Amino acid sequence: MNVLLPLSAHMVHHRKLAQDVALFQLQLDDPFAIGPSGENHRPGQFVMLSVPGVGEAPFSICHAAHIDYLELCIRRTGSVTRRLFELGENTLVGLRGPFGNGFPMEKMVGKDVLLIAGGLGLAPLRSVLQYVLQHRESYGRLILVYGMGRQAEALFREDLEYWIDSTKLDVCLAVEHPAPKDLFPADTGHVGMVLERLELTADNTVAAICGPPVMYGPVAKILRSKRLYPENVFFSFERRMECGIGHCGHCAISCRSTCQDGPVFSAWEARSLGEPLEV
Amino acid sequence: METFTLYREHLGQFLDVCQEQFRVQIPVSAGDGRYRFSPLAGHGVEALALEYHRTLLPPKKYFLLPEETICTFDQKGYHPVEVAEEPFLLFGLHPCDLHGLRIIDQFFSTPYADSAYQSRRKNALIVGLGCLPDDKCFCATMNTQQIMGGYDLFFWDLGERFYIQVGSEAGHGLIHKAREMFHDVVDEDRQDYLETLYQRRHLLTPKVDVADLSQIMEANPDCAVWDELGAACFACGACTMVCPTCTCYDIFDRVELDGSGRRCRQWDSCLFRDFDRIAGEVHFRSDRSDRVKNRFFHKEVVHVKQHQRSACVGCGRCQEACPAGIDVVSVLSRVHASCA
Known part of the structure; x- marks a missing residue:
């Protein structure tokens, strides 16, 4: 089998989530086809999505729920995504994967789960969140800290509404620029400010973080001050994945493949990768 | 280990026999004291540069092509491409290149096999060739001046004859296609081989300390x-x-x-x-x-x-x-x- 050969798929539906961000639903042409790993995806894994004639790019899977489609939350930012936003429904695309390690859901069992999302970083963490909700009794507290510039940029609004109302998890929003007509209750500022005042059980909390790189250093510092264990803090890294199988070399961080060994690394691992994320 | 000798004047004939079944690639001069691996068919055996030190490009060019098509696409989807399955024989790889091949063989088999690389690789016979270093070689520093295995045949140049080690069944098969050209190894051959290793060993000393x-x-x-x-x-x-x-x-x-x-x-x-x-x-x-x-x-x-x-x-x-x-x-x- 050629792992580099995309499976033909169709983009069946897409809907706008925010300015330049949309949710794409994809379906493999062969309903019995399985990805190279031969199993369903784990939260935090990604797929390689091909747009014929433009190329291929990595996108994390944003759901854990078993639905009829593969859902990817994508921002219009590069050549592949620009073309993707122009495509009509029911157009041909290619899919490979899922790839990567994903978040260690088994390591989180019995522990409080703290999810820290910045902007588009909510997409992969949504799959962790859904997974925890599906296996609710296996986990302790579930806390989502979600930071954004403006509430207009909030992704998955229906989900957010439901999560905020739900007793199954705590949701804290951090909005840097509040506006008078904002829908959701939120703190003004960045995720760090919310994190500072959270009461956490240091030795029983696992954190999963995804967001813009500038967020990682300060978040790591706060979690360290809260005495979380570096082996219980997980960051998802964005790099240039091309092959997805650890061969092409582009996504290497300190010569480790983000596409195979990552994209999720613990703060302890990040230290050895030369990333300044000591927790 | 199975060993044979082959007289120098029979090497061309042997390569011709190989050519019947394999596209044979040999090191040839590229001018200016440089060398490259090239098809025997285009050059003839007289172009074989047994004395070469290194080629411009390493043998990886035969397995991981400088450019290749992974798949094609059209309105209907993505389609696989066939990798040409024509068997070929690489003649004259030095131990350093055999080590290199061993490293990338392993690399392209984990965690997933690279199917194009592997299908070319399993269609290739590898014939090693003993060498002497020039001023740029530093195999002795990297401890790659010798290799155990990783080839189908290995040729040691003893002057008027080659001392040949058989490293695989495929290599054995190759010998038996032209068995009449090969001679069983006698004590004198073995002595000459060991003497060649002795001479070579003294030219191959580590250039720098890389301990730790x-x-x-x-x-x-x-x-x-x-x-x-x-x-x-x-x-x-x-x-x-x-x-x-x-x-x-x-x-x-x-x-x-x-x-x-x-x-x-x-x-x-x-x-x-x-x-x-x-x-x-x-x-x-x-x-x-x-x-x-x-x-x-x-x-x-x-x-x-x-x-x-x-x-x-x-x-x-x-x-x-x-x-x-x-x-x-x-x-x-x-x-x-x-x-x-």
Whole structure:
């Protein structure tokens, strides 16, 4: 089998989530086809999505729920995504994967789960969140800290509404620029400010973080001050994945493949990768 | 181990027999004292350069093609392409290149097999050739001057005859296609072979001390040598192209006017500035020194961690190719000295 050969798929539906961000639903042409790993995806894994004639790019899977489609939350930012936003429904695309390690859901069992999302970083963490909700009794507290510039940029609004109302998890929003007509209750500022005042059980909390790189250093510092264990803090890294199988070399961080060994690394691992994320 | 001898004047005949079944590739002169692997069919056996030290490109060019099509696409979807299954024989690989091949064989089999590489590889017979070093060889430093296995046949030049080691059933089969040309090894052959090894051994001495090199590099990642190298390096990527163990590739689409096209891959280099660029023009190793350091760390630290051996095989191609005159032996020795 050629792992580099995309499976033909169709983009069946897409809907706008925010300015330049949309949710794409994809379906493999062969309903019995399985990805190279031969199993369903784990939260935090990604797929390689091909747009014929433009190329291929990595996108994390944003759901854990078993639905009829593969859902990817994508921002219009590069050549592949620009073309993707122009495509009509029911157009041909290619899919490979899922790839990567994903978040260690088994390591989180019995522990409080703290999810820290910045902007588009909510997409992969949504799959962790859904997974925890599906296996609710296996986990302790579930806390989502979600930071954004403006509430207009909030992704998955229906989900957010439901999560905020739900007793199954705590949701804290951090909005840097509040506006008078904002829908959701939120703190003004960045995720760090919310994190500072959270009461956490240091030795029983696992954190999963995804967001813009500038967020990682300060978040790591706060979690360290809260005495979380570096082996219980997980960051998802964005790099240039091309092959997805650890061969092409582009996504290497300190010569480790983000596409195979990552994209999720613990703060302890990040230290050895030369990333300044000591927790 | 099964061994034979072959008289020098029969080598051409033997290669002709091989040619009946395999596309035979041999080292030939490329002018200016340089060599390349090339088809025997286009040159004739008289072009065989048994005395060559290193070819411009390593044998990886036969397995990981400089550019190839991964698949095609059209309005109906993505379609696989057949990898040509024509069997071929690579004649004359030195131990350093056999080590290089062994390293990338393993690389392209985990965690997933690279199907194009593997299908070419299983269609190839490898014939090794004993060698003597020139001033750029540093196999003895990297401990790759010899190899056990990793070939189908191995030829040692004893002057008027070759001492031949059979490394696989396929190699055995090859011998038996022309069994009448080969002679059983007698004591005198064995003595001459050992004498050749003895002579060669004395030409092959380590050029620099690389003891604890990985440990030294890891303990001092901010060594000043990397900045000096960053200032000297043109980031042209020549060293990575000619390296027998550099395997990075880029994936891209070539499109026809009707919207159909080919997904291709091409040799790429971690020294190129855009190598790690992601959407939004974000770079992670925008400094040349970071990229040079990354390459050396991959060869000398991370690969050692993963496979208990350096990924440098001491072939000397990179220093021959480098327009800035960066010499890997002196880099290793400077890192070793200044970080110690």
